[in-house]
Amino acid sequence: MIILLDLGNTRIKIGWIVKNNKKIYREKEVIIFNNNDYLSIRKWIFSLTKKPTHIFGSNVAGNAIGKIINNEFKKIGCNIHWLVPSYKKYKLLNKYLTPSQLGTDRWCSMLGIVNKLSVPHPPLLIISFGTATTIDSIDAINNFIGGLIIPGINTMKISLNKATNLPIICQSNILNFPKNTNQAISSGIIFSHSGTIIRQWINMIEQFHEPPTIYVTGGLWPEIKKELITQFKIINKLFNKNIKIIYKERAVLDGLYIIAEKYI
Template structure:
């Protein structure tokens, strides 16, 4: 049995599974990581973790997981893992979540992909596929503030741009809608830019959306791109499972 844990900046997701099926799947706020979230009667063979929330959270979780008396591994990006190359200039500085998402996508599809994770931060990454050599390469990507961060930054650093709930509207006719629309259009523009790069090198490209705001982005993506889009919620956990089962 594997315990897979994805520690994000805002939310921590986890999954208890073996090679055949998922037994439990839940989440909690990362700020509550010091509480007892993992109470199982089954024997855990291995624990694999992705952490982007800093060393303190990692140290707390290590203490919490000692009771399982099994291998605990925090996954770090590598220069190469199986069929996936890491094109980052300094491979180990790539976020573990981005690396694991790329691994998950490259494990399940035989094409190039633009991978979008819309959470606390938004990452938009390009993974190329060399069909002849069955080789994927993480080519790089962009990082943007997520919707919540965008609203907070504007509310905290300007006099009149307070954080209210808005909707995407073109053109926006109130401040809340202007902020919401600005965020979504920024993400969509970056997706299109990475998609164009991918299409210049490959005839078959997928767009994979994940993260808490995946549906929001999907609602407004250009009709010309819709046929390329799919939503995959647990890319990081899927990537951890690939590490666990090989």
């Protein structure tokens, strides 16, 4: 059994692979804990019926928390191999100026997606709605050419509350002309996201003369799903296009799987 760990800034997502009669099986459902819920993480580790042969992890939450999770696995005699993005891995070329500076979660998501595609494919826009929102661009032959980072949907709400006298709001309807604070913040944050995404979508068309295929992932996708689908429906109608949005529930784990399957 190999464990796959996606340690984000808010939550840890856990998957695994096992081999049975030469067939490889993945986790049926992802196990999710809040990063600081060490008790539940420890309980889960001790509930494992087999000792993992390897553990592959993506960690963007920092060394301190990585060490704590590592220590929990050490108690059952296992060490985590935390991955570091490189310039070239399988089909993906990482054109970050310092390739190792790229978030491992972004890199793993891209690895998992391009691995399933044959080249040349349409350019790709890969968007993750987590603690931060990232919008990454890949060309037709699997070069990661760069990406954007903005505060995530919840992070925007929290920072607005910290910097102003505004309350932490609950999600409301998204409206073009909000008429109360709840609506104004919810709509503003969602539109700031969709605006950034459209801007990058236009950048991609300018660069490649072809609309990119859009992949989305991350815990906050449900919060923006309706708005983004509506937005691309309008674009499809205006420009007679057929832009589709493809949801990847476990994009980072899919990338970790590509790396791990060689070891099972």
